[in-house]
Amino acid sequence: MMGRLRSKRRATGQRRIGETGELGRREIGVFSRVLVYAVLIGFTIMTTYPIVWLAFSSFKTTQEFQVNRLGLPRSWTLDNYPHAWRIGGFSVLFLNSLLYTGVSTAAIVILSLAASFAFAKLKSRATPFLHGSFVVGILLTLQSIMVPLFLMANATHLYNTRLGVLIPYTGIGLPLGVYLCTEYVKGIPDSVIESARIDGASYLRIFSSIVVPMARPVTTTLAILNVTSVWNEFMLINILVSKNSLKSLPVGIMKFSGTLSSDYGKQFAALVIGMLPMLAFYLVFRNQITKGVSAGAVKG
Amino acid sequence: MVKHSKWKTEQRRAYLVLVLPAVLVYWLVMAFPTAFSVALSLTDYNGGRLFSSANPVHFAGLAHYVRMFSDPYFWIALKNNFYIILISVFGQIPLGFVLAYILFRKLVRMPGFFQTMIYLPCTISTIVVGILWQSFFSPYGPFSEFMQRLRPGWENTLFINPRTAMLPVLFVLLWMYTGTYLIIFLANLQKIEPRIIEAARIDGASEGQVLKYVILPALSGVIVTSAILAISGSFQSFNLIFAMTGGNPARRTSVLSLYMYDNAFRGAPDYPLANAISTFMVIISFALILATKAIEGRFGGRE
Numbered sequence: 001m002m003g004r005l006r007s008k009r010r011a012t013g014q015r016r017i018g019e020t021g022e023l024g025r026r027e028i029g030v031f032s033r034v035l036v037y038a039v040l041i042g043f044t045i046m047t048t049y050p051i052v053w054l055a056f057s058s059f060k061t062t063q064e065f066q067v068n069r070l071g072l073p074r075s076w077t078l079d080n081y082p083h084a085w086r087i088g089g090f091s092v093l094f095l096n097s098l099l100y101t102g103v104s105t106a107a108i109v110i111l112s113l114a115a116s117f118a119f120a121k122l123k124s125r126a127t128p129f130l131h132g133s134f135v136v137g138i139l140l141t142l143q144s145i146m147v148p149l150f151l152m153a154n155a156t157h158l159y160n161t162r163l164g165v166l167i168p169y170t171g172i173g174l175p176l177g178v179y180l181c182t183e184y185v186k187g188i189p190d191s192v193i194e195s196a197r198i199d200g201a202s203y204l205r206i207f208s209s210i211v212v213p214m215a216r217p218v219t220t221t222l223a224i225l226n227v228t229s230v231w232n233e234f235m236l237i238n239i240l241v242s243k244n245s246l247k248s249l250p251v252g253i254m255k256f257s258g259t260l261s262s263d264y265g266k267q268f269a270a271l272v273i274g275m276l277p278m279l280a281f282y283l284v285f286r287n288q289i290t291k292g293v294s295a296g297a298v299k300g
Numbered sequence: 301m302v303k304h305s306k307w308k309t310e311q312r313r314a315y316l317v318l319v320l321p322a323v324l325v326y327w328l329v330m331a332f333p334t335a336f337s338v339a340l341s342l343t344d345y346n347g348g349r350l351f352s353s354a355n356p357v358h359f360a361g362l363a364h365y366v367r368m369f370s371d372p373y374f375w376i377a378l379k380n381n382f383y384i385i386l387i388s389v390f391g392q393i394p395l396g397f398v399l400a401y402i403l404f405r406k407l408v409r410m411p412g413f414f415q416t417m418i419y420l421p422c423t424i425s426t427i428v429v430g431i432l433w434q435s436f437f438s439p440y441g442p443f444s445e446f447m448q449r450l451r452p453g454w455e456n457t458l459f460i461n462p463r464t465a466m467l468p469v470l471f472v473l474l475w476m477y478t479g480t481y482l483i484i485f486l487a488n489l490q491k492i493e494p495r496i497i498e499a500a501r502i503d504g505a506s507e508g509q510v511l512k513y514v515i516l517p518a519l520s521g522v523i524v525t526s527a528i529l530a531i532s533g534s535f536q537s538f539n540l541i542f543a544m545t546g547g548n549p550a551r552r553t554s555v556l557s558l559y560m561y562d563n564a565f566r567g568a569p570d571y572p573l574a575n576a577i578s579t580f581m582v583i584i585s586f587a588l589i590l591a592t593k594a595i596e597g598r599f600g601g602r603e
Binding site for chain 1: 311314317319322326328329330333334340347349398416422423424430431432434436441475478479480486488536538539556557564565575578579585586
């Protein structure tokens, strides 16, 4: 059995070498191959099992869960979902999350790209200082601005307003945005911009009809990175907003941690509701997300 | 000549229009608050209106820092931050590297599938992850069930016992963020010219020698930046711990950010102490920025 498997692999391994000039699977022995698969499959089970367990548990009644914690539901019920939806007030939370994510992501992309165009292509003595101030922001911890932001929101009466959430969300996304966009816009040839200048185009015109379309790859990456981080943001909105009608999804889900945690069925349903949008987003955009993570993270 | 100066003014005006919105929002939301917090940490300001005669603010020097350093909870939080760095440096980073290496060398089929699955936890909101694992490790969760099948009569005191409460948190951090390092390493491995590896193999280098003499040197810069990322990540571990344990039992699973949050927003506010804590974090962040710059200089640029 093992031998047959091995020879089959060997054949595919050799084909790969022929095709791509790379070293393939034939390089390692049976033992190593089993080990390698064991590591990866083990890891995959570890990452998915809790999520699968959560999904199954959300279809059990709380009574059933207490006697059957691990297995599949014996009688499937959908009741947990409408209950959790109503208790959590998810309709409002969803709309708020969509609004916060959409508006701040759009603002981050537009402001970052505009500033980056100026930093990369217009000469100014202010650029090193201004651009540098954004780069420093990439490593600043958000925790260190919590107290001052809270005080400022109170002083300016932006506490408990949507604007009071959107401005900070836009601001904290700008450092990475400006950094990534500037690197990208630098790669646009100067000649493209100069010839447009000679043709009489204004800088704003060049921005909107040359830079914006040419920077599509980087703005896509940036938008995707911000959608995930803003959608999941919890810490700032938790202190900037106390009205239920302004809260976002993660803040609403937190409610199921304390007082409602003994009502397991509803808690699990709420967690699934909180998890699904980003899971779907990830499965659709996984290539762009992983590209963005490797671009954004190491640059920190 | 006239035309030239007209061009210049136009360029200057365009620069302002393009740069100003981003600079204003960023400075208002991040740069100013950071400086504001550092300034407040040196005063006794504890809420109320600033710059009003009814609420005068006094210079307090380093008194709040003395208070911070003599608070046992500060040291507990700092120790936990340190544990989180350790789990990153000795857990997430090596594991992420091993997994990335396996996928890079195409030692398995379906590398894309494994990559997608291992990165999966990173995309879920940390609040959901925290509550999910709180249930998972709780006395009614699967972990207790497994343990009771293995050892009947086992009692789950994970979250009650101050000495073990941090273990589930560290495990979840490993579960959640190994995928990030996998992706970072994989992206950088793919930048290595395949022909170099091939040439080394043809010259008779073993798999281990290729790893040691070709791959690891090419990744040294990324490994160091990952370690820095791990340190700054440990400061940002607020959400998970907030949702999973809330810092309990008896604040034994607190970290610096949660320790600051507790002082500012839970119970009677103590803004001066909270500002001192956040200044402490800012100073470490700046040290990290300088370290990154130094590494960039040594390894020739960010990769």
